[in-house]
Structure formats: C-alpha cells, structure tokens
Amino acid sequence: MLILLLLNRSPFQRQHQIQNPQNMNKVELTVAVQKTLDSTKADAERAVNAVIDGIKLGVKKTKTVQLIGFGTFKISNRKARAGVNPKTGAKIKIKASKTVKFVPGKAFKAAI
Secondary structure (H helix, E strand, C coil): CHHHHHHHCCHHHHHHCCCECCECCHHHHHHHHHHHHCCCHHHHHHHHHHHHHHHHHHHHHHCEEEECCCEEEEEEEECCEEEECCCCCCEEEECCEEEEEEEECHHHHHHC
C-alpha cells in the first residue's frame, strides 16, 4: 500500500518531501525555493519573505497587485450583514470589513 502511495506522488512532491500533499506551508515553500535557486535556506527564506512583504505592501498601497502569469491580489469590501451566534442562536450584526482576494491568472489556471 505504501509503495502505491509513493508511486502516485508527483515528482515535485518526491523531490521536495512535502509533508502533506494537499497543503504546502511556508517552510516547504522555502525548501522548494532553496532547491530551485541552489542557495542556502536563509537566502531562500529571505526571498520568500521579501515576496510576501512586497505583496502585502503593494495591496496596502495600491489595493491591487497583478503578477502576469500568476494572478491578482486585490482588496474586496464586505458589506455589513446579519448573522447568527452559533452557540446561542441569537441574531447579531456583522460589521463591514475588508478582505484580500486572489484571482488566479490564465497561465496559472492552465498549469494546474
């Protein structure tokens, strides 16, 4: 059974030793970047953090970050709405809020 599971894993998963094939965390992403760049783990971690920080800053300043071939991060406004407290069943008001949405690009969709 274990052999069948190992054979069904993609080369990327075998190469980078992904712990959970359904989710990739930041550490696993850093290891993948390290191996792709053939650099140190510290350099790869700085690169991953720089990209994440750049996206955060870009979305905060311009409300949209578009990476051609990958996708777009943009701010979306949620309207105020009525909700229900799951413990008590009482109706509550949920304030308007902002969230970030990711819309995958055409090339990214095609790669999946």
